[in-house]
Amino acid sequence: MKRYGIGVLLAIGVLLAGCKGDGLHERRYDEGVSVELAQWRKATIGDLRYELRFSIPELRDEAVEGEACIRFTLAQRQEVVLDFRERSERIHGVTVNGEACDYDFANEHIIIPQRYTCKGDNRVEIVFTAGEQSLNRNDEYLYTLLVPDRARTVFPCFEQPNLKAEFTLQLEVPEAWEAVSNTEVATMHVTDGRKLITFKPTEPLSTYLFSFVAGKLQRAEYQDGERTIVAYHREVDARKVAQLDVIFGQVASSLHWLEEYTSIAYPFAKYSLIILPGFQYGGMEHTGATLYNDTRMFLSEHPTLDEVLSRTELIAHETAHMWFGDYVTMAWFDDVWTKEVFANYFAARITEPLFPEVNHALNSIKNYTASALSEDRTLGTNAIRQELDNLRNAGLIYGNIIYNKAPVMMSKLVEIMGEEAFREGIHEYLTTFAYGNATWDDLVAILDARCNEDLKAFSNVWVHEKGMPHISFAEREGMLEIAQRDPWERSLVWPQRFAVTFVGDGWERVEEVNLVAERTTLPIPEGTRVILPNTDGRGYGLFIPTAETMAWLLAHWHEVADDTARQSLLMTMYENYKARLLGAEAWMQALLAGLPGERNELVASTLCSYLGEPLREVGTAEVEALLWRWTEEHALTSCRLQLMRSLIANARAPKTIEQLYAVWERKAHPLLSERDYINLAYELALHMPEKQEAIVAAQRARIVNPDRVREFDFVSQAVVPDTAAMDALFAALLEAENRRIEPWAEKALTYLNHPLREEYAVKYIRPGLEAMQEVQRTGDIFFPKKWARALLRYHRSDEARREVEAFFAAHPDYPALLKSKIFMNVD
Numbered sequence: 121m122k123r124y125g126i127g128v129l130l131a132i133g134v135l136l137a138g139c140k141g142d143g144l145h146e147r148r149y150d151e152g153v154s155v156e157l158a159q160w161r162k163a164t165i166g167d168l169r170y171e172l173r174f175s176i177p178e179l180r181d182e183a184v185e186g187e188a189c190i191r192f193t194l195a196q197r198q199e200v201v202l203d204f205r206e207r208s209e210r211i212h213g214v215t216v217n218g219e220a221c222d223y224d225f226a227n228e229h230i231i232i233p234q235r236y237t238c239k240g241d242n243r244v245e246i247v248f249t250a251g252e253q254s255l256n257r258n259d260e261y262l263y264t265l266l267v268p269d270r271a272r273t274v275f276p277c278f279e280q281p282n283l284k285a286e287f288t289l290q291l292e293v294p295e296a297w298e299a300v301s302n303t304e305v306a307t308m309h310v311t312d313g314r315k316l317i318t319f320k321p322t323e324p325l326s327t328y329l330f331s332f333v334a335g336k337l338q339r340a341e342y343q344d345g346e347r348t349i350v351a352y353h354r355e356v357d358a359r360k361v362a363q364l365d366v367i368f369g370q371v372a373s374s375l376h377w378l379e380e381y382t383s384i385a386y387p388f389a390k391y392s393l394i395i396l397p398g399f400q401y402g403g404m405e406h407t408g409a410t411l412y413n414d415t416r417m418f419l420s421e422h423p424t425l426d427e428v429l430s431r432t433e434l435i436a437h438e439t440a441h442m443w444f445g446d447y448v449t450m451a452w453f454d455d456v457w458t459k460e461v462f463a464n465y466f467a468a469r470i471t472e473p474l475f476p477e478v479n480h481a482l483n484s485i486k487n488y489t490a491s492a493l494s495e496d497r498t499l500g501t502n503a504i505r506q507e508l509d510n511l512r513n514a515g516l517i518y519g520n521i522i523y524n525k526a527p528v529m530m531s532k533l534v535e536i537m538g539e540e541a542f543r544e545g546i547h548e549y550l551t552t553f554a555y556g557n558a559t560w561d562d563l564v565a566i567l568d569a570r571c572n573e574d575l576k577a578f579s580n581v582w583v584h585e586k587g588m589p590h591i592s593f594a595e596r597e598g599m600l601e602i603a604q605r606d607p608w609e610r611s612l613v614w615p616q617r618f619a620v621t622f623v624g625d626g627w628e629r630v631e632e633v634n635l636v637a638e639r640t641t642l643p644i645p646e647g648t649r650v651i652l653p654n655t656d657g658r659g660y661g662l663f664i665p666t667a668e669t670m671a672w673l674l675a676h677w678h679e680v681a682d683d684t685a686r687q688s689l690l691m692t693m694y695e696n697y698k699a700r701l702l703g704a705e706a707w708m709q710a711l712l713a714g715l716p717g718e719r720n721e722l723v724a725s726t727l728c729s730y731l732g733e734p735l736r737e738v739g740t741a742e743v744e745a746l747l748w749r750w751t752e753e754h755a756l757t758s759c760r761l762q763l764m765r766s767l768i769a770n771a772r773a774p775k776t777i778e779q780l781y782a783v784w785e786r787k788a789h790p791l792l793s794e795r796d797y798i799n800l801a802y803e804l805a806l807h808m809p810e811k812q813e814a815i816v817a818a819q820r821a822r823i824v825n826p827d828r829v830r831e832f833d834f835v836s837q838a839v840v841p842d843t844a845a846m847d848a849l850f851a852a853l854l855e856a857e858n859r860r861i862e863p864w865a866e867k868a869l870t871y872l873n874h875p876l877r878e879e880y881a882v883k884y885i886r887p888g889l890e891a892m893q894e895v896q897r898t899g900d901i902f903f904p905k906k907w908a909r910a911l912l913r914y915h916r917s918d919e920a921r922r923e924v925e926a927f928f929a930a931h932p933d934y935p936a937l938l939k940s941k942i943f944m945n946v947d
Contacts, residue, residue: 895907
């Protein structure tokens, strides 16, 4: 083995510089996985199979040793470039076709010279020490999480989604541990306290879908006809474990719905789920080994309707991925949104029959539209489909735009096509690219053939361009003029339909608007007093009502009888508040006017979620006292709970803090969960520094689950009053090892930048931003944005703004994708 020195790399650069126009060669050896390398490998490598073996010690600080046998065919004898993002000393030996290989290692690649390979079948065997970054090791368990390009941090591989392969895995683990992977166990042997488990070969999988979990886990089974569904978890609360029956039933319902809709049986060997504490995401769709976050699956004794629906939608989302993302996978991560759009679009549809009493149109705009707008309104917004030059940047493509704007777009596309034509197109798409890869253009071509409209033109603005329209309303000579403007000044037009409601004395009339140009007009019925925009919630963008309508909304929005219209109008006012077209005091009064009489749980939930910002901006002791009264008197149980949570997070008045302390001390509130009391303890420790030690000690003694004790010990470091301890914790968070469990690190950073500490915490902004590239390199896909949010969300001062401006002034060529994550969190 040898490593490329600087001279060798320079020589390669000079050589490739002479290959004018040959893009495949120019970027082949870049760090990460360049699109050029991926295209070259896809064109030359076939019939790929991995045989992997890992020996996992019981102690977390001991290394995981691995062996890989990688089999593939080549169209001709050639150099082979494998990916391994680890130090060279972790590679202990490479053999190619039975011959010890004098390979090169450079820029995260194992480079096998042409002289070792042959046309046809090839076999590369590598002995290595596994990388730690994506093994997620805890004292009693570990799990792999390899999306989007993290398989190469664990074992040598061809890291790209369009080189699907068969995986055969062998794990050696402590005898007391369970082990789960994508397929069933083929053989298992126990010797000298160690368990050797061999799993059956997988169906063709992309590297990011390969997975295993091992550790001290509880196991439960559910029989769904001939199908057995298995769950693994670490929960010790029997009341939470009892929820597995509901979870199993919703997994089964999701599988049945998708099989019926697609006319394709579940395409993988088994379905298991593993529910883990501290898991970074809500879920991850590994075939046969889907991972879930424990707080999203095991709900409190008094869950809100949002939480119940969210769990169902999460299960349906991950299950939909089995067809959309796993069975048919994007060819490159610039189209990663194509798997997420289907997962969320179908999750909503799967959930509907399970909750027939819920207004799902309302729930859709509350979940998808509102979430998409939260990013689309910012300077950091992006198109649904984004260009990607290197897989190492793939994690930065993820966000609310691909998860939530994309389903909004898909609903509009189905509206254009018709349900039956869309369903036929989806079936063709799945059968054409079964166990393979496809692009958005492949799908558009299939759908376009079944539609009279120009779907490519529709796609160009909705998928390939960033931003949202600003849609304004004006009355001119008896006509309503509706005009859309592109805030990015590209003269784009977003075609869409939505409802407008004309309201008179004792009557109202709903008209559908088909906005396909920059402006359109509607006659205003005689006697109209107010014109309400987007009352069905189907429209997307910033809706700017007339001044008369806005004044009416502020005073009377809560009087609108239709739940969907009321939700949509509430969101319209919020977007105007965020656009600084509506003042904080007026917005607060509008919320307070609607809260006491609201009887729809989802609308009430939205109201409560909107309280935080104006409370921090213009809240008073009188407002907090009013909210406290409603925590006791409101007709909706869920609203009483959510109001209490809002006060826990945002209260500032001394009397409210005293009341919250009494609630925490007695631990007698009928609705608060253990998680609520933990969050309350954090907040009280910040508000009552003289009692911080006692509060933290008492709360720790209340926690039974050892995993939650470990979390509390980590996060509670952030609520100490000692500024030297705060600075030490912040410095520790700048080290990757201390961010290993990302939800804990995010929460600690949030408390370090709590509103009560805004003036002091300005000092953390610049070093926190300087760490962003390292956070991206070492963290998982959502963590850069979460890091930026934890660092910046509560800062509103001019000094904070100057820190951000100074950072970008010092880094004029800062990576665009990472820059957007910061801009998404700058007010």
